[in-house]
Amino acid sequence: MKRVYLFVPLIGFLVMAGLFFLTIDREDKDVLPSPLIGQLFPEFDMVALETGEPIQRADLLGKPALVNVWATWCPTCKAEHAFLNQLAAEQGIRIIGINYKDEDDKAKQWLASYGNPYQGNISDPDGKLGLELGVYGAPETFLIDSAGVIRGKHVGDLNAKVWKQLQPQFESLQ
Amino acid sequence: MPGDVYGMLSSLPEFGQLALIMALMAAFLQTLVPLWGVAAGNPLAMSYARPLAAAQALFLMISLVVLAYCFVQDDFSVAYVAANSNTALPTPYKISAVWGAHEGSLLLWVTLLGCWGLAVAVFSRSLPLVMLARVLGIMGLVATGFISFTLETSNPFERILPSVPTEGADLNPLLQDFGLIVHPPTLYMGYVGLSVVFSFAIAALLGGRLDAAWARWSRPWTTAAWIFLTIGIALGSWWAYYELGWGGWWFWDPVENASLMPWLVATALLHSLAVTEKRGLFKSWTVLLAIFAFSLSLLGTFLVRSGVLTSVHAFASDPERGVFVLALLGLVVGGSLLVYAIKAPTVASVGRYEWLSRESFLLMNNLLLLVAAFAILLGTLYPLAIDFLGMGKISVGASWFNLMFVPLSVALTLIIGVGAMSRWKQDKFDRLTRETGLVAVASLILGFAAPLLASGDMNWSVVLGIGISAWLILVSLRDLWSKCRGQISRIPALSPSFNGMILAHLGVAVTVIGVTMVANYSIEESVKMAPGEEFTLDGYRFQFVEGGHIEGPNYVSDATHFRVYDGDKLIADLHPEKRRYLARGSIMTEAAIDVTLLRDVYVSMGEPLDNGAWGMRLQIKPFMRWVWLGGVLMALGGLLAMFDKRYRRKEQPAADAALQEATA
Numbered sequence: 122m123k124r125v126y127l128f129v130p131l132i133g134f135l136v137m138a139g140l141f142f143l144t145i146d147r148e149d150k151d152v153l154p155s156p157l158i159g160q161l162f163p164e165f166d167m168v169a170l171e172t173g174e175p176i177q178r179a180d181l182l183g184k185p186a187l188v189n190v191w192a193t194w195c196p197t198c199k200a201e202h203a204f205l206n207q208l209a210a211e212q213g214i215r216i217i218g219i220n221y222k223d224e225d226d227k228a229k230q231w232l233a234s235y236g237n238p239y240q241g242n243i244s245d246p247d248g249k250l251g252l253e254l255g256v257y258g259a260p261e262t263f264l265i266d267s268a269g270v271i272r273g274k275h276v277g278d279l280n281a282k283v284w285k286q287l288q289p290q291f292e293s294l295q
Numbered sequence: 296m297p298g299d300v301y302g303m304l305s306s307l308p309e310f311g312q313l314a315l316i317m318a319l320m321a322a323f324l325q326t327l328v329p330l331w332g333v334a335a336g337n338p339l340a341m342s343y344a345r346p347l348a349a350a351q352a353l354f355l356m357i358s359l360v361v362l363a364y365c366f367v368q369d370d371f372s373v374a375y376v377a378a379n380s381n382t383a384l385p386t387p388y389k390i391s392a393v394w395g396a397h398e399g400s401l402l403l404w405v406t407l408l409g410c411w412g413l414a415v416a417v418f419s420r421s422l423p424l425v426m427l428a429r430v431l432g433i434m435g436l437v438a439t440g441f442i443s444f445t446l447e448t449s450n451p452f453e454r455i456l457p458s459v460p461t462e463g464a465d466l467n468p469l470l471q472d473f474g475l476i477v478h479p480p481t482l483y484m485g486y487v488g489l490s491v492v493f494s495f496a497i498a499a500l501l502g503g504r505l506d507a508a509w510a511r512w513s514r515p516w517t518t519a520a521w522i523f524l525t526i527g528i529a530l531g532s533w534w535a536y537y538e539l540g541w542g543g544w545w546f547w548d549p550v551e552n553a554s555l556m557p558w559l560v561a562t563a564l565l566h567s568l569a570v571t572e573k574r575g576l577f578k579s580w581t582v583l584l585a586i587f588a589f590s591l592s593l594l595g596t597f598l599v600r601s602g603v604l605t606s607v608h609a610f611a612s613d614p615e616r617g618v619f620v621l622a623l624l625g626l627v628v629g630g631s632l633l634v635y636a637i638k639a640p641t642v643a644s645v646g647r648y649e650w651l652s653r654e655s656f657l658l659m660n661n662l663l664l665l666v667a668a669f670a671i672l673l674g675t676l677y678p679l680a681i682d683f684l685g686m687g688k689i690s691v692g693a694s695w696f697n698l699m700f701v702p703l704s705v706a707l708t709l710i711i712g713v714g715a716m717s718r719w720k721q722d723k724f725d726r727l728t729r730e731t732g733l734v735a736v737a738s739l740i741l742g743f744a745a746p747l748l749a750s751g752d753m754n755w756s757v758v759l760g761i762g763i764s765a766w767l768i769l770v771s772l773r774d775l776w777s778k779c780r781g782q783i784s785r786i787p788a789l790s791p792s793f794n795g796m797i798l799a800h801l802g803v804a805v806t807v808i809g810v811t812m813v814a815n816y817s818i819e820e821s822v823k824m825a826p827g828e829e830f831t832l833d834g835y836r837f838q839f840v841e842g843g844h845i846e847g848p849n850y851v852s853d854a855t856h857f858r859v860y861d862g863d864k865l866i867a868d869l870h871p872e873k874r875r876y877l878a879r880g881s882i883m884t885e886a887a888i889d890v891t892l893l894r895d896v897y898v899s900m901g902e903p904l905d906n907g908a909w910g911m912r913l914q915i916k917p918f919m920r921w922v923w924l925g926g927v928l929m930a931l932g933g934l935l936a937m938f939d940k941r942y943r944r945k946e947q948p949a950a951d952a953a954l955q956e957a958t959a
Contacts, residue, residue, distance in 0.1 A: 127639045130583060131632035134590075137676070138625050142618075194546055199539070200467055203881035227541065230821060233902025233910060234873065235882045 162188070162269045163253040170220050170228055170242035180241070181269055185294035186215040188263040189239070189279070190251060192223040193231045195259040201278035202235050208284070209238035214291070218242035221251045221259050266294040308373050311361030312452040315402075318354035318409065319442040321347050325412075325435030329428035341428035345416040348431050351438060352409035359406045362451055363393050372459040375399060375451045381465035381878050383849035391476040392466040398451035400479060404596065405441050407480070407487045412438065415491055415516075421943070422512060429498035430491075437490055440623045448616045465849065465878030474534030482527030482554055486592035488520025489561060493589035493631070496582045500634050505582065505642040510572035513585070515942045517568060521561045522933040528554050529926030537886050542819065542897050542914050544922060547696040552675050553595030556668045560588040563664040565933075566657050574719060576646050576654060579639045580661070586635060590628040591668065597624065649721040656714030663707045670699040708763040708807055711800055712770030734773055738766035749816055749917075760811025767804040771797050792939040799932025806925025812918035819915075821901060825908035833915045835896060836860040842907050850874040852885075855909060857898055859889060866896075871911075873900045895919040 162178055169176045181188070189205065191198040208214040218239035220228045225244055232239070245251055254263065264273035264287065273290055275283055325347035332340025362375075366389040371377040379392045379399070394400040412434045419427050445451075469475075495513045499505045531554065536544040545551065564584040571581045597620040648654040674696055713731060742762025746754040775797050779785040786794065822830050824839045831837070840856040852874040859867040867889035874883045886899040894917045901910030 124636075124640060127579075127636040130586075131629065131636050134628055134632055138621060138629065140676075141621055141624075193541060194543065195548075200469060200881075226821060230901045230910060230912065234884060234900070 157255060157263075157271050158274065160271055162263075162265055162271055163250070165243070165250050165253070167243045167245060167250060170218070170225060170244040171232075176241065176243055178269055181217060181265065183267055184215055185264070185266050185291060186217050186240070187279075187291070188217045188219060188265055190219045190221045190254070190256050190259050190261045190263075192221045192259045193227045194223065197278045198260045199235070201260050201280065202238070204278075204280050204284070205238040206236045208279075215240055219245050219250055219254075219256075221245050221256060222248045264291055264294065268295075305368070305370065307361055308365055308370065308452040308454065311358045311365070312446075312450065314354045314358040314361065315442065315446060315452075318351050318358065318405075319439065319446065321351035321354060322409075322435045322438035322442055325351055326432050326439055329435075330432040333425055333428050333432070338424060341424050344428045344431035344435075347435070348409075348412040348416040351435070352406075352413035355402075355406040355409040355442075359393070359402055362399060362402060363390050365452075366390060366392055369463070371461065371463050372454050372456060373451075374453045374455045377455060377460050377463045379463070379466050381463045381849060383877070384463075384466055384471070385848050387476060388466055388471050391470070394479045394483075395466050395470050395475075398445070398449045400483070401441070401445050401449050402451050403480060404483050404487060405438060405445055407483050408434070408438050408441065408490060411488055411491055415494075425502065426498055426504075426512075429501060430494045433494040433497050434490060437494075437627060440626060444616075444619055444623060448619050462878075465876065468850070468874070468876040468881050468883045469538065471876075472534065472538055474530060474538060478527060478530040478534055481523055481530055483596075485520050485522075485524030485527050485561075486554075486557060486596055488516070488523055489557060489585075489589040489592050491516040491520065492564065492585045496585035497631055497634060500582060500638040500642070503638065503641045505571075505578045507572050507575060510568050510581070511942060514565070514568050514572060515937045517561065517565055517585075518933045518937045521558070521565055522930045522937070524554065524558045524561060525926050525930045525933065528558055529923045529930075533923050536919075537888060538883075542817075542886070542899075542912075542916060544813075544919075547674075547693045549675050552671050552696075556671050557588050557592040557595060559664045559668040559671075560584060560591055563661045563668075564588050567661055570654055570657050574646055574648070574654060576648065577658070577661075578642045582639065582642070583635060584661070584665075586628070586631045587665075587668075590624075590631070591672075593624055593627060648719070651717075651722050651724060651727075653714065653717045653719045653722070656710055656717050659710055660707065660714060663703050663710075667700060667703045667707075670703070671696065674699070704807070705759065705763055708767050708803060711803060712767045712774075715796060715800060716770060716774040730773065730777075731770055734769040735766065737769055738762050741765040746815075749812070754815055757811055757815050760807055760815075764804040764807045764811070767807075768801060771800045771804075790939060792936045792941075795932040795934070795936030795939075797932070798935060799929045802925040802928030802930075802932060804925070805921050805928055806923075809918045809921025809923075809925060813916050813922065816918075817914065817916045820913050822911055822913065823904055823908055824911050825906060828908075830911075830913065832913050834861065835866075835915060836862075837898070837911075837913055839909075839911070842909070845872065847874065849878065850876045850883075853900070853903070855900060855911075857887070859896055859898075869896070869898050871898045871900045873903075890920060892920055893917060 162181060164178050167176055168174060187208075191201075205216060209216055216239050218241070220242050223246060225246070228242070228244070232242075243250060248256070254261075260278055262275045262279050263271050264275075265271050272294055273287065275287060277283075279287075325344060328347065329341050329344035332338065332343070362373075365373050365376050366380050367386060369376070369380065369382050369389075371380075375396070375398050376392075379395045380389055384392065392399070394403045412431060415427075415430060415434065419430075422430075492513045495509065495516065499509045528551075531551065532544045535546065536542065564581065567577050567581045567584055570577045713727060716730065717727060739762060742758045742765060745761035746752065746757040749757065775786065775789075775794075778789055778793065818833045820830070820832050824830060824837075826839050826841050829836055829838045836859070838858040838860065840858055843854045843856065845852040845854045852872045854870055854872045857867075857869040857871065858865055859869060869887035869889060871887040872885040874885060875881075876883065884899050886897055888898070889896040894915055897912075897914040897916060899912045901912055903909055
């Protein structure tokens with residue numbers, strides 16, 4: 122075997138490690154990442170999970186909201202759910218759900234079982250809207266203002282600690 | 296008086312931290328002294344490897360026990376305890392809460408690493424001192440890195456002072472469960488256990504001695520780690536099945552992938568080690584697999600908590616941790632791959648084999664397993680890479696993983712059986728077809744019969760799944776039959792390695808059967824039911840007897856009582872629950888499951904409706920147990936193989952002399 126080939130695994134690893142390093146750096150700016158910040162929430166033409174009626178971007182506008190991407194197959198979403206319930210019930214935060222790559226029946230049952238913090242849910246069984254939003258896993262949460270502009274994003278579960286950081290920004294939204 | 300608070304506190308957590316620091320020092324010395332001894336040819340320094348490994352393990356165990364004691368005592372001055380426990384939490388869960396979050400699970404990880412080091416120190420009498428010094432030195436180096444990581448970024452003994460909380464936040468209810476008491480330690484044992492064969496491989500590279508003896512030393516350690524991984528993965532899947540309440544058993548979530556990748560590579564390593572031991576081939580490849588296996592366990596355990604892949608997992612992300620983890624990974628993985636690249640040419644294999652031989656089949660097995668592991672790695676990291684390259688964002692779902700994984704598993708199952716019965720060096724196509732022809736026909740018949748018997752309709756994926764499982768089972772039994780020359784009483788006298796292999800391969804077939812049947816014939820229904828009502832699903836009559844209320848130690852629960860009848864025969868009383876955990880307000884579904892070998896009856900509660908009625912989720916899952924039973928058989932097979940006598944034989948003096956020469 123040629124000796125150079127023996128370095129292939131090392132080089133492969135170094136490339137991967139470099140990628141990780143740069144990604145960690147990006148994650149650092151997690152509260153304000155992604156090219157979507159400052160842009161309008163993408164146009165969409167979907168159906169609402171609960172009613173099956175059409176739902177569009179216009180339905181999101183009017184008041185600032187959290188747009189939360191979730192799914193029943195996602196254990197972290199389950200861990201996060203109680204906190205979302207609390208946010209909606211105790212602080213009256215407006216939360217819109219995107220039910221991501223999921224089955225409607227399961228999702229409905231989940232909401233009935235664990236409580237429904239969402240003002241409404243967009244059914245996204247194929248991950249179409251998720252794709253446009255750059256979702257690479259659930260849960261993710263977007264902060265949008267009353268005009269539908271994405272102002273912030275959080276990847277991972279929303280909990281008291283994370284909310285402490287996001288709350289001032291959310292409250293300043295118009 | 297606020298000042299008094301300090302007087303009332305126990306100083307135990309500080310002792311725990313001190314023990315951890317002592318362990319760090321022991322680990323550091325365990326690297327330095329023996330490796331210097333090897334370099335300087337000083338046997339006294341080399342002989343320090345054993346006691347230092349023991350000291351490291353001891354201090355780590357003290358540290359872990361202290362943390363567990365803080366949990367049992369509800370010492371909420373310790374931040375980690377306050378965040379993950381509660382006075383109302385039952386004691387067994389207080390103990391399992393030790394590994395309920397990042398800091399504690401890291402402590403568990405390093406403690407298990409210490410224990411493996413101790414095991415090597417104790418069970419290594421047949422090992423030449425130079426080899427032992429190198430192996431333990433390298434394990435000490437890994438331990439030094441990860442204990443510093445624990446102390447520096449994730450200290451579980453950190454205090455909240457002076458305002459000590461009076462009550463803790465409670466353990467995540469998802470984790471309050473038997474499965475979570477045993478699953479993480481088992482899985483970690485497997486991850487960390489791979490460090491032993493990794494250290495053996497690096498030690499052999501450094502010493503330039505990679506031979507049958509080396510492979511024979513490495514095999515039982517690899518098998519031991521692999522057994523833990525197998526059981527750990529099966530436990531995790533079983534836990535997800537009953538605890539998440541949906542009846543799914545594998546989700547292709549990054550955390551699951553993280554455990555599957557090292558398992559696949561460790562499986563490849565087991566087989567490649569066999570070739571290295573028996574035939575002196577694939578040496579360089581075996582070493583590379585050993586490095587890959589441990590690297591993937593590191594990647595798996597640490598990537599999910601480094602801030603790179605946190606999105607789908609509950610562990611908190613912290614960039615400082617991420618950089619530290621990455622530096623460690625770079626050192627361990629990058630360092631070992633560099634040693635490999637430089638030293639591998641010194642371990643060239645000798646010997647030849649024909650294209651139709653056991654070596655070829657094992658090579659195919661290795662490639663398939665490695666491609667599977669690589670596919671999963673790609674699926675896990677691809678979204679990251681695409682995002683980084685600014686090519687937009689994508690997501691990889693279960694469908695992609697299934698698309699990759701299913702054909703590879705099919706191919707693998709097909710070659711396992713024939714590979715295991717083929718001969719070293721060279722086999723004859725005629726012989727193989729003669730021996731397996733009848734078996735192949737029988738498997739085809741069984742494959743086609745299965746869907747017709749199960750449902751009456753043709754289903755090609757069932758034909759395939761059952762066909763290949765039947766093939767694997769029949770070929771293995773055929774092989775066993777010819778080895779014991781038709782006398783069952785001779786089977787115990789065959790070598791444990793051989794019997795273990797047969798058992799493990801049967802386990803693979805059992806799992807494939809389970810997966811096939813569950814995936815194709817599960818039936819589920821969501822129905823509204825009030826007390827007294829009945830619902831019939833697939834011949835089973837579900838009777839809602841009554842609703843009730845239970846008060847648990849740290850939760851309140853709505854419980855229902857169900858009777859399940861098969862015809863008129865009562866087969867099960869089931870009590871599914873819906874719990875509300877008080878400290879966090881989270882709601883958990885506790886499914887009730889009636890289990891037989893041929894099917895699970897799975898009942899879980901959905902939403903409360905009017906007049907005491909509930910939305911219920913009823914499921915019949917045929918052959919569900921087989922999925923995990925196969926894992927148990929594989930682990931038992933590994934256990935049998937591990938206790939083969941030849942691993943306990945002392946090394947011949949001649950080999951020892953050769954080694955002394957090589958290192959002098």
